[in-house]
Amino acid sequence: MPIYEYSCPGCDVYEVIRGMGAAPAEDACPTCGQPARRRISAPHLARTGTAAFQLIDSTERSASEPRVVSGGLPSPGRGATPTYTTNPLHQKLPRP
Numbered sequence: 001m002p003i004y005e006y007s008c009p010g011c012d013v014y015e016v017i018r019g020m021g022a023a024p025a026e027d028a029c030p031t032c033g034q035p036a037r038r039r040i041s042a043p044h045l046a047r048t049g050t051a052a053f054q055l056i057d058s059t060e061r062s063a064s065e066p067r068v069v070s071g072g073l074p075s076p077g078r079g080a081t082p083t084y085t086t087n088p089l090h091q092k093l094p095r096p
């Protein structure tokens with residue numbers, strides 16, 4: 001989804017992710033509520049391929065198009081899940 005920039009006269013520039021063509025010319029500022037005008041800016045094409053942008057896009061898409069999970073639930077009572085890595089940072093990675 002494209003990122004639109006709005007300029008609030010009382011605050012600053014903020015970004016909103018909306019559907020293509022779904023951004024109005026004026027929007028209420030999320031901070032102060034004043035009408036903010038949409039800015040014309042260069043597209044951020046370099047951001048579309050990044051992992052962060054793909055995560056944001058898939059998260060927003062899952063709100064309206066959830067992925068269907070196939071297969072059964074994991075069987076309880078089989079003990080702890082096997083450990084594939086010892087790096088504690090891997091525990092923070094998103095699960096499928």
Ligand SMILES: [Zn+2]
Pocket residue numbers: 008009010011012029030031032033034
């Ligand atoms: Zn504002």
